[in-house]
Amino acid sequence: MLFATCLLMVLSPLLTACDASQADAASGAQAAIENKGSDTMVNLALAWAEAYQSQQPDVRLSVTGGGSGTGIAALINGTVDIANASRAIKAEERQKAEANGIEPVEFVVARDAIAIVVNPANPVNQLSLPQLSAIYRGEITNWREVGGEDRPIVLLSRETNSGTHVFFLEHIVRLGEKDNKDLFSPDTLLMPSSEGISTEVRQNPNAIGYDGLGYVTPDMKTVAVAATDDGPYVLPTIATVNDQSYPIARDLYMYTRGEPAGAIKEYIDWVLSPEAQRIVAQLGFVPIKSDFVTALISK
Amino acid sequence: MKLKVNWIELIIESLIRATGYSAILFVVLILIFLLREGLPAFGEVKLEALFGERWYPTEGHFGLLPLIGGSLIVTLGAAAIAVPFGLATAVFIAEVAPRWVREVLKPLIEILGGLPSVVLGFMGMLVLAPFIRTTLNTPTGLTAFTGSLLLAGMALPTLVSVAEDALDSVPRSYRDAALALGATQWQTIWRVTVPAARSGILTAIMLGIGRAIGETMTVMMVTGNAARMPTSLNALFLPVRTMTATIAAEMGEVANGSTHYHVLFTIGIVLFLISFVVNLTASAVVFRQKKRSQRLLS
Numbered sequence: 311m312l313f314a315t316c317l318l319m320v321l322s323p324l325l326t327a328c329d330a331s332q333a334d335a336a337s338g339a340q341a342a343i344e345n346k347g348s349d350t351m352v353n354l355a356l357a358w359a360e361a362y363q364s365q366q367p368d369v370r371l372s373v374t375g376g377g378s379g380t381g382i383a384a385l386i387n388g389t390v391d392i393a394n395a396s397r398a399i400k401a402e403e404r405q406k407a408e409a410n411g412i413e414p415v416e417f418v419v420a421r422d423a424i425a426i427v428v429n430p431a432n433p434v435n436q437l438s439l440p441q442l443s444a445i446y447r448g449e450i451t452n453w454r455e456v457g458g459e460d461r462p463i464v465l466l467s468r469e470t471n472s473g474t475h476v477f478f479l480e481h482i483v484r485l486g487e488k489d490n491k492d493l494f495s496p497d498t499l500l501m502p503s504s505e506g507i508s509t510e511v512r513q514n515p516n517a518i519g520y521d522g523l524g525y526v527t528p529d530m531k532t533v534a535v536a537a538t539d540d541g542p543y544v545l546p547t548i549a550t551v552n553d554q555s556y557p558i559a560r561d562l563y564m565y566t567r568g569e570p571a572g573a574i575k576e577y578i579d580w581v582l583s584p585e586a587q588r589i590v591a592q593l594g595f596v597p598i599k600s601d602f603v604t605a606l607i608s609k
Numbered sequence: 610m611k612l613k614v615n616w617i618e619l620i621i622e623s624l625i626r627a628t629g630y631s632a633i634l635f636v637v638l639i640l641i642f643l644l645r646e647g648l649p650a651f652g653e654v655k656l657e658a659l660f661g662e663r664w665y666p667t668e669g670h671f672g673l674l675p676l677i678g679g680s681l682i683v684t685l686g687a688a689a690i691a692v693p694f695g696l697a698t699a700v701f702i703a704e705v706a707p708r709w710v711r712e713v714l715k716p717l718i719e720i721l722g723g724l725p726s727v728v729l730g731f732m733g734m735l736v737l738a739p740f741i742r743t744t745l746n747t748p749t750g751l752t753a754f755t756g757s758l759l760l761a762g763m764a765l766p767t768l769v770s771v772a773e774d775a776l777d778s779v780p781r782s783y784r785d786a787a788l789a790l791g792a793t794q795w796q797t798i799w800r801v802t803v804p805a806a807r808s809g810i811l812t813a814i815m816l817g818i819g820r821a822i823g824e825t826m827t828v829m830m831v832t833g834n835a836a837r838m839p840t841s842l843n844a845l846f847l848p849v850r851t852m853t854a855t856i857a858a859e860m861g862e863v864a865n866g867s868t869h870y871h872v873l874f875t876i877g878i879v880l881f882l883i884s885f886v887v888n889l890t891a892s893a894v895v896f897r898q899k900k901r902s903q904r905l906l907s
Contacts, residue, residue: 383864386864387865463748469834469858469859470667494665498835500834500836500850501834510751514739516748
């Protein structure tokens, strides 16, 4: 019952009486939280911030994107309170932070699947990870070689400061092999934003791109992916990511400077709450405490 | 009373002198800053690695050649489109068009110059790139040529405006004399007016090209940013990655003081050198021309 009231409060910020009582419970003073990083997570972070601010009007959250590397760099330089990252912090970044007297603390806040997208006019329905690796290394350059039309393949990727780029390099191009030094083909187009990839995939039948599941719109075609050439080929959905049958999934992180305290701790706690995880599911990402959330939705 | 006037004059004079010298000072300070941040790269990366053909900084590949090649292709392409087109427009406005057409055209072209580059880039991405892909049948519309076209569009207003001013300032008597000697209008334009305005036109071209090589946002949005070596002529119709787009895309990510950071500043030094050489050549040509005309007059 208490939970239902809280939910109601999120949905209708007009219930000011309820808001006020909630605000009194908090520290009372104005708190400002700077949140920056992963472009994959920026819509999620914005939705969280909006929902949180409607029930905690005393907290000012400002959310910006720029890429996971950018967010972690800002955390190291001490200009943000929380960095969003679609990849885990690298060892050298951790060293750099510790040299600056900052201990980054990691929170897994959601999960994400990377969808492989092509133009709707492309007849290719499924690709295996070895095929994807060969395509992005520049070994397969024509769609004919993977069962499509006789068209050149145009490779689209995010910029190197994107966590999605790093994840794709390690898990797809290098197939997760630690000492593999393969790189993206030099012909790969590095797009400065997710939107750049979407625009090109929508209008170019030669293009192949990858992006977070939350960014796939109905005017792009999602390709089923298999871990090996033998299949099974699986489309990314919340169900297939949760039962781990879809092979390209990853955790999404938030990093704080040291153990969070005060308003930042309250915010992180809220992000991990079922209420915030429900927003995760609404935006096409995968909630971390999935059983809890499915129970909530069915209720 | 007299003393007071002198004081004011002294202050104004030194203020003007200070602003003049500050231009030199700023350029020198920028150069020093670039050298301080960029030169350490030569200690951290081997020289032959900097001349490598692969740019993949997060994995330790720091070859600058594809980026330099990309910038050159896009800029030369833009110049090849903008210079003839811009000169023809300037000649038309200054010499051929009736007065009222001129009074409409010139402000319109100058308004074009005020278009934000992001807007142009966005239009290029949504309209020009698909058009180029379908008409030229290239694998993707995000090519060096797309960037060149947009950059030419951005350089044109500057180029036309300055070149037209230069043509306009050629004394009326030159044209009258040419026409009186029996030259046609075309001969007057080509043999008298344009050569007389040559230094101004050259300045116009340099300003236009300067805008093209330094432009970042538009180029980043439409050229595809693939750091491939431009080895043949058809590279114009394939994606490229320019130096400016590389600095803009990667500067936000690097940790201060890392090798990648220093190499990005080395790219800045290369850009600085290129525009320095371009300007130096331009002023050398202008000076030489002046001496010759002075010789002719004496």
